[in-house]
Amino acid sequence: MILIKPKYSSMTSITVLNKARVLRLWLALTVFVVWPGLAHAQNPPRPLPVGESISYTIKKFGVKVGEATLAFGGLEKIEGREFYRITFVAKAPNFFDEEKIFIDPQTFYPRLVQRNLNIFGKKERITEHYDAASGDIKIVKEAGGKISEQVIAGKKNADNIYCFLYRFRGQGKADKGLKFTMQLPTKNVQLEVKDKSKVKVAGRTYEAVYLESDPKEYKIWFEAGPRLVPLRIDGAMGIVNTSLVLSEYHP
Numbered sequence: 001m002i003l004i005k006p007k008y009s010s011m012t013s014i015t016v017l018n019k020a021r022v023l024r025l026w027l028a029l030t031v032f033v034v035w036p037g038l039a040h041a042q043n044p045p046r047p048l049p050v051g052e053s054i055s056y057t058i059k060k061f062g063v064k065v066g067e068a069t070l071a072f073g074g075l076e077k078i079e080g081r082e083f084y085r086i087t088f089v090a091k092a093p094n095f096f097d098e099e100k101i102f103i104d105p106q107t108f109y110p111r112l113v114q115r116n117l118n119i120f121g122k123k124e125r126i127t128e129h130y131d132a133a134s135g136d137i138k139i140v141k142e143a144g145g146k147i148s149e150q151v152i153a154g155k156k157n158a159d160n161i162y163c164f165l166y167r168f169r170g171q172g173k174a175d176k177g178l179k180f181t182m183q184l185p186t187k188n189v190q191l192e193v194k195d196k197s198k199v200k201v202a203g204r205t206y207e208a209v210y211l212e213s214d215p216k217e218y219k220i221w222f223e224a225g226p227r228l229v230p231l232r233i234d235g236a237m238g239i240v241n242t243s244l245v246l247s248e249y250h251p
Contacts, residue, residue, distance in 0.1 A: 050074040056244035066092025108167035169228040174209040190214045201246040
C-alpha cells in the first residue's frame, strides 16, 4: 500500500476532519428528525404481503363444523380505482360463503363487498357498496330470481371484521390498553388490547396479543410477533357465531 502525504498542515487536517464530523452529525440528525415525520404523515396501514393465505378450522361449541380461508390479494381495478382484495371463503355441510372485500389501500376500510351464499341449496348474491363521502351503504340482494335493495344511511367509516383484522395488523401497534372502534353496518363494537395470553392452535402454543370487544361479541388472538397473524377469532363470522382456529399459514 502506498500512502500519499497530503500537502496541508496538521491544523488544516484537523479543521477538515472536524468539518467532516459536523457534516456526518448533521446528516444523522436529519435522518432522525425527518424520517419519523414522514412516517407520521403517511399514517395509513402498511400493505401486507400479497398472496398471504391463512387456513382455519371452523368450530362450534369446540367441535369442527367446517373450514375457512382468509387471503390477502394485490391491487385490483374496480370502477376505475385500485383496491386491495380480501377473500374469505367458509365451507361446511350445506353451507358455503364466499366474500370478496375490496378495501381502500390508504384507509383499509371496505368500499365494495361481493358475497355468494349457498345455505341448504338456497343461493343468494349480495353486493354492498360503501360510499366514503356520505357514509351510505347500498346493499343489493339477488335471491330466487328477485332483486331487492336496502340503504343504510350516514354510516361513515363503516367496517368489516376482516378489514379490521388487516388494519390492526398493518398499524403495527399492539400495546395493552389500546382501544379501537369497529363500526359494523348495524352496530358499533369497541375492541381493547388486553393482557398477552397463550393460545394453542395447529398443535402449537403461541404467545398471543389478545383483544376483547365491548359488548363481548368478539375475542381475537394475534400472534405476538411482527406479523400479528390472527390465530383465533371468536364471534360472528358472516351469519353464524363460531370460532375460527388457525390450521395453516402460508406467507
